[in-house]
Amino acid sequence: MPDTNEHDLGSSPSRISDPRLRHEVNRALVWAAVFGGLALAVTVARPLLAIFGAMVFAAIIDGGARLLGKVLPIGRTWRVALVLLAAVGFLVWLANFAGATITREAEQFPAIIERQMGELIAMARERGVEINQSQLQNYIGNVTSGIGTVTKALGGLLGGVATVILIVVIGIYVAFDPQLYERGVAWMLPRNRRESFYVTVDRMSLTMRRLMGGRLLGMAVEAVFTYVMLTIVAQLIGIGTVPMAALLAILTGLLAFIPNLGALVSGVLMVLVGFSGGIDMGLYTIFVYFFVQNFDGYVVIPMIAKKTVDLAPALVLAFQLIMGLLFGIIGLFLADPLLAMIKVALERRAELTDERERIRIAKNGA
Template identity: 50%
Template sequence: MRDPLVRAELKRAGVWFGIAVALALTVLLIQPLMLIFAGLVFASMLDGGARLLGRALPIGRSWRVGIVMIAALAFIFGIFYWTGVEISNQAAQLWVTLQAQGTRFVAWLSGMGLVPAQRDLMEFVRQAMGSLGRITGYVNTAFGAITSAFLVIVIGLFIALEPRLYERGLAWLVPTRQRRQFEITLDRMAHTMRRLMAGRLLGMVVEGVLTWIALSIGGVPMALLLGILTGILAFIPNVGAFIAGVIMVAVGFSAGVDTGLWAIGTYVVVQTFDGYVLLPYVARKTVDLPPALTLGAQILLGTLLGFMGLLLADPITAMIKVWLERGSEQEEAKAGETTTSPMGRGRDAPGASG
């Protein structure tokens, strides 16, 4: 052990062993890690609201976070209080309608010979849904979903109340010479996350309200519930809009061809407005993620991590993008320092001797 070569080899072996252990723990603990990241996403929403409120109310941060939390809960419970009975009735009717429309569609495909019999197809659908992700233990049951949501809210609330405390704790895990750059990266990530979530919430509200109004004008059944579902699914780009469109069109055609065509027109108009007006504006103010990149991340994370991976694919991709951009900036800064150093100028100067 006194031999420097032996100590160097042991240190090198320890690094590789530590990496292997870290990867194994990541695989084993992926569920709580995803819940913690979801808590960070929720904390960014609370933090953004508290910062926005701080421009008008010069009060303590804890009070501002509490006001934002209470306002959000009051908004949610207020909607369900005023429309709870209507939403409950429409939800039961929606499930029956979707089952009937799905059975008719599958029967039509089977009659055309495009798909196997209905029993085999339903078995295929169950297998496909089961292969979305093997790590979905926290959201497989209603109790698990409620528990997960409660943990996300608690984690996000604690982090939003004292964000600097947790930033310092993460910085302690980084070598001293790299802490300053690490803190800058964390600030960039937090700033990007706040803006990304603000854009998501704006898109959810706009899509939900526009869908509700348009479907109500066209006489499509369950317009209020469809608007709420469209707004909620708008949190998941690409995939959420497709699912909302399928549900909307199925309900529209259940009431007739005219309402079905109106539902298709509503979906096209809302998604066109969202894709060509709202999203470009939000992207300029937040983070510009290419649609193909976002969809690819959703496919990968949804397959690996199930519903939680699909739900958090967009924030995870945005954070990875910020991290890579910061790494590129640091590399460029180091290259610039090397080029402008006296020794660098001596090597690159014209006429310098070999």
């Protein structure tokens, strides 16, 4: 006589006896887990990106504090405070000294770009190129609207204020005592992995400091060279000061933070404004663009690349496009540092794998 308990268990509605049906249910559960994981990733991606932005900001502050430590024998807290005071002082100067000029120029900037685009369209039509007027007007409107947003931000109106404040606050906390947060994360890991974690974090921190230091140096070089070439040099050769030179210099410096795409955008804007002052000025702005980019590409970047992570330009551009599509301007700004950190982590993982393989071979040989 069969056991009643076994019979009841076998006929339980929660148990699937057909192996094919059980296989299909397992597949459905896997796909549900995948989509659930993707939904969770999309939900928490932006907060995690803001936290990563805070780490980037902390690395910049930490790099400045370490540089000060080479010339000022004072405590780390005081050095971090000096770096923050210097940053606040620069922003105050930018708002007071250059703010009025930049705001005035920013109001004219979209109109100049739209007028130059219209002239380019007319020139193309004269040469027999058919252009959809309504669609192109929409494109121009979108471009000028985006430019207006950027230039208003330079004039003092910041977008995403809450995110920026969050990044700054977290970054300051981390910069004052980074070891505290490293120990907190390490505490959550198994003991046998903590030493490897500290090595990886040290390498990431060094790479981030060098990458950000080099990026800030490149931004400063491009901004200063652009302003000098558009004002002093332009007057010396008889062309006259290029309109909106200060705004173009600051835009060029800021966009230099975004490799590849930033240089292209700043160059297009510079040339469009240049041709608003005539053919000679337009050709001169083309020369300025190539001169500044070549100086940065062949002099500044090679010196930086020797001491930081080497990233393939095509890989950086592809990652920028993905991050920009997913997260907008913040994704573009953080794409390069995030890619560098991923590369360091993968290199460390490969190193640990090789080390374990050598140990295994040594044990088998013994």
